[in-house]
Amino acid sequence: MARAIAALVVGLVILAPPAVAAADGHGGSTTTTTTTLPSPTGPYASCTALVAGAVPAGPRPNDTRGDGPTPAETLYECEVKIYRQAAAQIDAAFRQAVAQARAQFRHSIRAARSAAQRSAALQVMQAAIIQAATVRSAALVTLGPPPVGKRHA
Numbered sequence: 001m002a003r004a005i006a007a008l009v010v011g012l013v014i015l016a017p018p019a020v021a022a023a024d025g026h027g028g029s030t031t032t033t034t035t036t037l038p039s040p041t042g043p044y045a046s047c048t049a050l051v052a053g054a055v056p057a058g059p060r061p062n063d064t065r066g067d068g069p070t071p072a073e074t075l076y077e078c079e080v081k082i083y084r085q086a087a088a089q090i091d092a093a094f095r096q097a098v099a100q101a102r103a104q105f106r107h108s109i110r111a112a113r114s115a116a117q118r119s120a121a122l123q124v125m126q127a128a129i130i131q132a133a134t135v136r137s138a139a140l141v142t143l144g145p146p147p148v149g150k151r152h153a
Contacts, residue, residue: 047078076149094136101128
């Protein structure tokens with residue numbers, strides 16, 4: 001799942017800027033930097049190792065009973081943390097793509113000399129934002145719902 005998210009985020013970063021760069025009519029080159037997310041055997045593999053005892057968990061700061069969290073609580077907290085990090089990466093990539101589209105629009109609109117050029121610049125920016133929203137939506141669907149912990153009785 002993490003690889004799919006990484007691929008969608010990379011797609012968001014790679015696909016949006018070239019469409020916007022074409023709006024200014026200069027045909028300049030666009031350079032993008034990508035990063036990959038580590039995924040040993042799944043998005044929650046490190047959480048499973050934590051619960052299995054490979055990584056010491058330690059007691060909670062507000063724990064008055066003197067014992068640490070149960071393995072299920074530790075697993076749930078770890079999975080929620082990873083889920084939130086993935087969602088934050090997706091949102092950050094979306095915001096970056098929208099900011100790039102708007103920056104390219106501002107650049108293009110300054111160079112535009114006719115109404116047709118201004119209209120084309122606006123349409124390209126809107127298309128880039130729609131593309132970014134589509135990729136973000138697909139990434140969030142791929143991420144799935146947040147982890148669910150067991151209710152305590």
